[in-house]
Amino acid sequence: MNVHVARERHWSTQKERGSLFLMRLTALSVRLFGRRLLAPVLYLIVLYFFVSARSARRNIRQYQTYLADWSDKPELKPTLGKVFGQFIAFADNLLDRLDVWRGRLRFEQVQLVDPSGIRPRLLRSQHGGRGEILVVTHLGNPDVCRAMAELGEQVPLNVLVHNRHVAQFNRLLGEAGDRSMRLIQVSELDTAMMMDLSQRVERGEWLAIAGDRVPLHDGRRVTVNFLGYVAAFPQGPWLLAGLLRCPVNLLCCLKVDGRYRIHLDPFLDVAQWERSRRDAVIQQWVQRYADHLAGQCLMAPQQWFNFYAYWQPREKEANDAT
Amino acid sequence: MNALQQEIAQLIIDTLNLEDVTVADIPPDQPLFGEGLGLDSVDALELALALQKRYDIRIASDSKDARQHFTTVATLAAFVQAQQEACKN
Numbered sequence: 404m405n406v407h408v409a410r411e412r413h414w415s416t417q418k419e420r421g422s423l424f425l426m427r428l429t430a431l432s433v434r435l436f437g438r439r440l441l442a443p444v445l446y447l448i449v450l451y452f453f454v455s456a457r458s459a460r461r462n463i464r465q466y467q468t469y470l471a472d473w474s475d476k477p478e479l480k481p482t483l484g485k486v487f488g489q490f491i492a493f494a495d496n497l498l499d500r501l502d503v504w505r506g507r508l509r510f511e512q513v514q515l516v517d518p519s520g521i522r523p524r525l526l527r528s529q530h531g532g533r534g535e536i537l538v539v540t541h542l543g544n545p546d547v548c549r550a551m552a553e554l555g556e557q558v559p560l561n562v563l564v565h566n567r568h569v570a571q572f573n574r575l576l577g578e579a580g581d582r583s584m585r586l587i588q589v590s591e592l593d594t595a596m597m598m599d600l601s602q603r604v605e606r607g608e609w610l611a612i613a614g615d616r617v618p619l620h621d622g623r624r625v626t627v628n629f630l631g632y633v634a635a636f637p638q639g640p641w642l643l644a645g646l647l648r649c650p651v652n653l654l655c656c657l658k659v660d661g662r663y664r665i666h667l668d669p670f671l672d673v674a675q676w677e678r679s680r681r682d683a684v685i686q687q688w689v690q691r692y693a694d695h696l697a698g699q700c701l702m703a704p705q706q707w708f709n710f711y712a713y714w715q716p717r718e719k720e721a722n723d724a725t
Numbered sequence: 726m727n728a729l730q731q732e733i734a735q736l737i738i739d740t741l742n743l744e745d746v747t748v749a750d751i752p753p754d755q756p757l758f759g760e761g762l763g764l765d766s767v768d769a770l771e772l773a774l775a776l777q778k779r780y781d782i783r784i785a786s787d788s789k790d791a792r793q794h795f796t797t798v799a800t801l802a803a804f805v806q807a808q809q810e811a812c813k814n
Contacts, residue, residue, distance in 0.1 A: 594773040594784045594791040601774050646770050678741055681767065 438498055449494040453487055459710040463489050466707050469630040474701055492705040500546045513547060517667040521652050525609055529559055534604035535650045538614035538640050542699055543657040543706045559608035563589045565618035597646060604647050612640045614692055625686050629693040633715040641685045644674035653695060657703040726753055730802045740775040741768055753799035769795055782808040
């Protein structure tokens, strides 16, 4: 398995194959047939994806194995059915995303777990105050955060994305009737981008950025232990937070018993470092983030939608480290 | 070293919290990055934000250009001055 994993292509080079193709098709079909009629069709498409994408199957199996071992829950061990189940969960996820984009999923339908009042802060920040950072994950459905924000123009939320498919996604969002989400492409943190983001934060705008995908051309990554094995995580969100000296919150939206539940957790009151200890501090943050993420994987084991090779090829090292 | 250069050298020290470094340790023509003062790319970003706040300057999204401005205290001072004059006009 290791050799294959090592040769795996990086996720951002894969033209978001499954995702974008399925979404386009789904967007069209939902309009034509409605969701209830569409579901079986989509399952067929996902079945095709399942059969044809061998590496995706292998990667999901790896994830399920690690999760079962790490949590000491043998019932989570992968079977063909469980691996397929995760693909099906992805299909449901796509359908849900379209509902979100079309405004079909209302905030009232979503349960919010926000013990420290992060959402009220987000809503308040349009009337002054500084923005904050939301680190989101590809576990579950990040798009539902839009339902949380009730994104009209009044909620100042910018979604930072790494990949080059922003234009395509924006077009697709337009087709799906969504024109309010602000996507900003960040392939690299350069001076101009930092200045722009800093001004947004000063104006009270919030930044949402994924904490679980390493961009291709950005060497800034940090490896930590995730589910018992070494995985690379981006430094980007944490550098951003440290440079902007703003609070960091974690956002994760999981579907539990057929209902979306948004978890908002405070993570850092103010991201700050001593210059000489910067790398070590970021490493600590990311490890804590990975541990948090691992806990959330257990809440919704089948909603891990990173279908590419997530872990570093040399697998055993992390075990020795812990 | 002129006043603006001194001010910028002090800003670098304060922003990056460089202990044991004084303005005199950063001659205007000493490279800030790599060999010279030993700053890295994250320091550069931090510095850019501090300059933006202090002098209200803008840096275009051409990153090569930005890198040139950040070579030494002297180039930074020249850049800040040019920006300030551009704003006045």
